[in-house]
Amino acid sequence: MKGNGFLIKLIFIGVPIIVFLLWISGSINLWFYGIGDIADNVEGYYLEHDTIDGEYSVTIDLSDPKSNEGKVLYDDGEHQIYVSEVIDRNDTDYQVHFRASGKYNFHGASLVSATKHKRVQGGFTYNFEANATATYRGHTFKVYESGTSGLNYNDGDDFGLYLIPQDTEVTIDIAEDPIIEVTLSNLTLHKWGRN
Numbered sequence: 001m002k003g004n005g006f007l008i009k010l011i012f013i014g015v016p017i018i019v020f021l022l023w024i025s026g027s028i029n030l031w032f033y034g035i036g037d038i039a040d041n042v043e044g045y046y047l048e049h050d051t052i053d054g055e056y057s058v059t060i061d062l063s064d065p066k067s068n069e070g071k072v073l074y075d076d077g078e079h080q081i082y083v084s085e086v087i088d089r090n091d092t093d094y095q096v097h098f099r100a101s102g103k104y105n106f107h108g109a110s111l112v113s114a115t116k117h118k119r120v121q122g123g124f125t126y127n128f129e130a131n132a133t134a135t136y137r138g139h140t141f142k143v144y145e146s147g148t149s150g151l152n153y154n155d156g157d158d159f160g161l162y163l164i165p166q167d168t169e170v171t172i173d174i175a176e177d178p179i180i181e182v183t184l185s186n187l188t189l190h191k192w193g194r195n
Helices: 002-025 027-033 035-040
Strands: 045-061 072-075 080-089 093-101 103-105 108-113 115-120 123-128 131-136 139-142 144-148 156-162 179-194
Touching: 035 045, 035 108, 035 179, 045 072, 045 080, 045 108, 045 115, 072 179, 080 108, 093 108, 093 144, 108 115, 108 156, 115 156, 115 179, 123 144
Parallel strands: none
Antiparallel strands: 045 179, 072 080, 080 093, 093 156, 103 108, 108 179, 115 123, 131 139, 131 179, 144 156
16 A cells, blocks of 8 residues: 555646646657757758759659559658648649658757748748659650748658649640659758757
């Protein structure tokens, strides 16, 4: 009986102390907000950008949008960009959405994305800065972003592309050929480190 009383006291005293120490150290925020917590901490972390050389491609099967989920566009062992969703609206309006995931810990964070996250006077901004093209049946054309996000995920962000822009005369015929290749270049490596 005495052993149970000691255990209950230990729990009631120990748990609040542990939670307080985790809160003071920043572990709780890092756990809940990940890279976003580091990016928001302007006084504690600096931010550097580098451009990733090369072109990175992934093939999309428009006849089966679900089958594309998880296909990898970029992977260097620490950072990854992969297909999160392909949207088909009436066989004429196709979009592909990507998730960019990086790594983070108390020492800093890093992320490779088509979106460039920057610090500006009074806050933060992000812009799609990659070059994006698609190739369908031998025709290569520029594609445009359909949306970007801030650092909304613990380990990164997401962005989307319209696969058939209005200014091209490419006609998608899924029955004849459902495969389109998406290529990105000018990706941005973000590096946050301790000040």
